[in-house]
Amino acid sequence: MNVCYALPPVRGKLTHAAPLAPLVWFKSGGAAEWLFEPADADDLATFLYALDPAVPVMGLGLGSNMIVRDGGVPGVVVRLGKAFAGVEQLDATTLRCGGGASGILVSSKARDAGIAGVEFLRSIPGTVGGFVRMNGGAYGRETKDILIECEVVLRSGERRTLQLADLGYTYRHSELPAGAIVVSATFRGRPGDPAAIQVEMDRIAAAREESQPLRSKTGGSTFKNPEGHKAWALIDAAGCRGLRRGDAQVSEKHCNFLLNLGNASSADIEALGEDVRAKVKAQSGVGLEWEIQRVGRFAEGAVEERIGVEK
Known part of the structure; x- marks a missing residue:
């Protein structure tokens, strides 16, 4: 990642090219250009005040409901610690x-x-x-x-x-x-x-x-429940329970959860979600909306149209 801006001094921890896969439940995806773990709220406020306004900032919690794309996250990812x-x-x-x-x-x-x-x-x-x-x-x-x-x-x-x-x-x-x-x-x-x-x-x-695959590499509830429907029931009715794309799979235990069975890329996981959306739309006419947050950039050379990702 190319760094073309200066970062303000901090009292907390600032890490360049910090891998995010270990910090999110899917255990996939690229690195943060910068990962900032502030010492306290004053440290965070002072840093953001002095940071170039053009630099994007994103908060990261437990990473339990998030896909970090394989090209990583530009700018600064803020993670709040103890x-x-x-x-x-x-x-x-x-x-x-x-x-x-x-x-x-x-x-x-x-x-x-x-x-x-x-x-x-x-x-x-x-x-x-x-x-x-x-x-x-x-x-x-x-x-x-x-x-x-x-x-x-x-x-x-x-x-x-x-x-x-x-x-x-x-x-x-x-x-x-x-x-x-x-x-x-x-x-x-x-x-x-x-x-x-x-x-x-x-x-x-x-x-x-x-009811949920808690002991798997997952991202929690994948799609919002549409008005008058349960997302899992629509997914099941569309025949998607157990559907796979590489090491990415729709959970057989709860089919509104996606799983990383081993070495799935974030592109695999996101594309599988889009496969599910397409099948549900074709079967029921209902358009599922992502609940999982999808952040960052696609890997270099990846083509959105190729993996069917919703823009």
Whole structure:
């Protein structure tokens, strides 16, 4: 990757040509031109303020719902580490959570504090920043149901607090500004009994274990549920359960999950998703929309039309 711009000094860690495959669940894809792991929110804000505005910036959480294309990601990928993984109880029903905190940690802290209504985060393999950006949800609840406000660092370096109404939430979508990094979020639940909360968390964990290929290299739920439909049912009806393209496969356990069986490239995985979309459209007339985020550049020499990738 050619570097044609100067980077501001940082207190955190800045790595050139950092492989991203080890950081995402599919274990495929290229490198980040630069990977920045800020020391704290001030370090992030100062860096973005001084960074050339033409340089793209992307946030990375657990990489559980993402395809990193084989040509890598230009610009700067920001990954929030331990400094952003704290969870603080503000009152009897309210938690302030760092943008890098996992759903398991947040739901566990809520349980310990006797805060119900947050259990669903136990089932989402991601971080608070991703939940806020994508209105992450499961088992009948979404981030919008518990979010009070979030603090973000904009691409300009400005720190801003956004209220729930500012995010324009719809199904698996927010209007968070491009390049903004969520550094914290405030969630509110309701009073509950820790033992009862644990029972619900166990129920959710068991249901997820039974129905999803959790021990595979996967990317989570691949397509959004169209209005009035379940994506998995449309995929199954189109005969796609078990469909393969190289080492990329549609899961036989839950066919709205794609798997990397071994050495699938990101191009293989993405193209398989497009195969599924085409078959579902032909069989049912329904156009599936990607839920998985697809980022970066195609490998040199790759042709989008050849692999059938949606533009």
